[in-house]
Amino acid sequence: MNASKKLTDGALLTAIYIVLLLIALFVPLIELVATFLLPIPFIIFAFRYDWKSSLLMFVATLFLSAIFGTIFSLPITILMGLGGIMLGGAMHSGLSAYEVWARGTIGFVGGLLLIFVFSQLLFQVNWIEEINLMLSQSMQTSQDLMNQLGLGNQTEEQLELIEEQMMSITELIPVGIAFIAIIMAFISQWFSYKIINRLENKNLHFPPFRTLKLPVSLIWIYFFALIFTFFELDPSSTLYLGVNNILMLVGMLLTIQGFSFIFFYAHHKNMSKLLPVGSIILTILFPFLLLYLVRLIGIIDMGFGMRERITQGKK
Known part of the structure; x- marks a missing residue:
């Protein structure tokens, strides 16, 4: 009976995935919503029967995606399948x-x-070449516009500096991939919690953001990477690219930890939610002034156990 139910659920969820895939590929306006829902069938099946049983469903969806969709359906299904199965x-x-x-x-x-x-x-x-080409075309368009306005000589050095900075974007592709994956995982998990709670009568939810505590080992990773920046590294070397990407990714996580502490402190002191929410808005508006301050708060929180000290101090 259990095997029969598993087979039925797998067939139903596979069919639902194919319908969502076709909507995401061919139906305008709601294609974005359908795209975010694509991992849900995999998540539900893996949640019910574990990831090993989900591999058969994954293979079936790959086969059906190639038949009913286009050649672009296969990489989409691989992405949504792997992410959904890991979540479920x-x-x-x-x-x-x-x-x-x-x-x-x-x-x-x-x-x-x-x-x-x-x-x-x-x-x-x-x-990498496509991104560099796109950036070069964008900079050329800006240069032509400046020349038409008679500002070419005044801004040439500034544009060259901006171009150098923009061309370094390709070095941060690994961080970009990680950032996109973090966002996709969060949205898929949030949607799946809502659906599974309805279907399975569960109470799955994210705990309050103020309770977020990342591993302390992130601090050491960040500082070891920071040490390498004091040496003159070859910009084309793998070590240089690795250090830059680690600093960017871990720095982003430490910033999130800093915001989490601000939310914790505001809640602990019974302050208005306007303070933590405002801190995020201000940091987005003035990143060069506040981003590193929030990151420092995250480092201090993780390294010195500030939450425990504050909680014990109240007792």
């Missing part, structure tokens, strides 16, 4: 919401990397 499998194991989020992020990173390789091998698309 982690939920099946009873992990915490943030651990589920981390597992899902790994799944989406793997899917994005496979798409990156898939597009280069099959379509001969070199993403």
Whole structure:
């Protein structure tokens, strides 16, 4: 009976995925919503039967995607399948919401990397060259506009500096992939919690943001990477690219930890929610002034156990 139910659920959820895929590919206006819902069938199946049983459903959806969709359906299904199975499998194991989020992020990173390789091998698309070409065209358009306005000589040096900075964007592709995976995992997990709570009568939810505590090991990773920046590294070397990407990614996580502490402190002191929300808005508006301050708050919180000290001090 259990095997029969598993087969029925797999067939139903596979059909739902194919319908969502076709909507995402061919139906305007609601295609964005359908895209965010694509991992949900995998998440539900993996949540019910674990990730091992989900592999058969994954293979079936790949086969059907190639038949009913286009050649672009395969990389989309790989991405959504890997991310969804990792999320659902982690939920099946009873992990915490943030651990589920981390597992899902790994799944989406793997899917994005496979798409990156898939597009280069099959379509001969070199993403680095394409991005550089796009940036060069954008800078040329800006230069032409400045020349028409008679500002070419005054802004030439500034444009050259901006062009150098923009061209370094390709060096941060790994961070970009990780950031996209983090966002996709969060949105998919949030949607799946809502749906599973309805279907399975569960109470899955993210804990309050103020309770977020990242591993202390991130501080050491950040500082070791920071030490390498004091040496003159070859900009074309793998070490240079690795250090820059680690600093960017871990720095972003430490900033999130800093915001979490601000939310915790405001709640602990019974302050208005306007303070933590305002801190995020101001940091977005003035990143050069506040971003590193918030990151420092995150480092102090993790390294010195500020929450425990504040809580014990109140007692």
